[in-house]
Amino acid sequence: MWRWPGAVLRRSNSSIRSTLGLLVVLTVLVSGLASVTTGARTAVERELLRSGGLTQLDVSSLETGRAVRELDAENLDRVRDVAHVVEAVPDHVSSIYTGSADPNAPTFDLTTHSWRPSTRPTIVRGEVPRPLRPGQLVLPVHGSGVDFNRFVGEELPVAYTRATGERSGTPAHTTFEVVATYDPGWRFDGPDTAYVAPETAAVLAAAKAGMSPERYRSTTGATSAVVSVSEQRNVPTVVEKLRELGFSASPVADRVRNLPGVLGAAELGYRIGILVVLAVAVLTGSSSARSGLHHRFSELAVPRIPGDSVSGIRRIPLGGTVLTGLLAGVVGGTAGFGGALLLRGSLERLLGLEVGVTDMLPSPLWGAALVLAPPIGLAVGALLGGHVALRRDPHTPARSQA
Structure with a gap:
């Protein structure tokens, strides 16, 4: 009986190659x-655990589709008054740029954000005091x-x-103490x-x-805030x-x-x-089995006549089919992981986090x-396809050879 799978496999090389490729x-x-997606999720989860993010909330002054409260001084006080809230740190966004006419001074233009509880970049040099004090600066x-x-x-x-x-301004100058630099990734x-x-x-x-800082806080307010809660369960x-x-x-x-974005769709x-x-x-296995058995029906009908069971003949294509599916699963899984590794650098830049190979x-x-999905699917398809193909009367092709 085992000679039959070999015959089927040898005579179905084209079908097997196309199945394997697909x-x-x-x-x-x-x-x-x-x-x-696994790399992104692992990196973000690790960052959340490291930064205490499981006990933090993001509060925003903007939300598409409906009006929300602005984060002015009065509303921030309301947030702080909510039970279990430990602190609410607002984020005000602005910018700083080159502040010296010295030709040897660095030329830069940087966006500024508040240092918040959720801000936990990898520090490369220096140390960030807790809390960061006015007049101190952390740079990439x-x-x-x-x-x-x-x-x-x-x-x-x-x-x-x-x-x-309304549309005019002038540069104001000051100095900051640079206390640390962080990984710009x-x-x-x-x-x-x-x-x-x-x-x-x-x-x-x-x-x-x-505006004055007091008026700005009481009118325009912050763009967002990070709220720290006493315990995760709260x-x-x-x-x-x-x-x-x-x-x-x-x-x-x-x-x-x-x-973010594409990663959510990828998940x-x-x-x-x-x-x-x-x-x-399943569909490919069924189609290949029907095609292969129909083309070789005259050969398969002969061993069936002496007493071979229908189930035995139906299992003939399984050997090559399962091996084909297993090979496709191993090769495809390995190649896909290798291709994902090539995207690791882009993923780190998108997330702003380190993503390890593991x-x-x-x-x-x-x-x-x-x-296992390819071999299981092909095996199920081959059994179903073989069942359909073997409904044909096996004696007809046998008599035609007599």
Whole structure:
């Protein structure tokens, strides 16, 4: 009986090659998506744990589709008054740029953000005091083409815009003490970002708006704020209460569930992709089995007449089919993971986080499902296809050979 699978396999090389090629391509795509998404999720989860993000909320002054409360001084006090809230640190966005006419001074233009509880980049040089004090500055190692490492521990002259009219302004000059530099790969607030104390960030933003800091806080307010909660179990309660008060609030941990842009689609894509691979394998296995058995019916009918069972003949294509599917799963899974590794640098730049090689390995369960989906699908398809093909009367081709 085992001579029959060999005959079928030898005479179906073209069909097997096309089947293998199709399943390998599909498996490569699914494996690559799974690896990229797993790497992103692992990196963000690690960052959340490291920064205490599981006990933090993001509160924004903007939300598409409905009005929300602005984060002015009065509303921030309302946030702080909610039970279980420990602190609420506002983020005021502005900018600083070259502040010296000295031709040897660095030329730069950096966006400024408040240093918040969720701000946890990898520090390269220096140390960030807790809390960051007014007049202190944390810079990227490289920004605007400047190496800021050499300024750590020194005073850096900077300029910022002070509005003088509706569409006019003049540079104002000050100096900051550069206390640390961070890895510019960390980009939760975008590239070329400088961090200052929340009080300083409000002063810079107020000057750009042409207001005093007090008026700016009480009218325009912050663009967002990070709210720290006493315990993780209190986070849902605080989120619900803030939303009842009209604030746009969400747990920082939602960054894991709502990965940015393409990554969110990739996560859904690889989950659906497993089912697609399985479905395509079933259809391909069924089609190949029907085609192969019909073309060789005259050969297969002969061994069936002496007493071979229908189930035995139906299993003839399984040997080559399962091997083909297993090969497709292993080759496609390995190639997909290798392709995902080539995208690791782009993924790190997108997330602003370090993504390790092992971070991109899918869970053992998903890995096994990916490798086994092609052989299982092909085997099921071959059995179904063989069942359809063997409904034909085996005696007719046998008599035609007599």
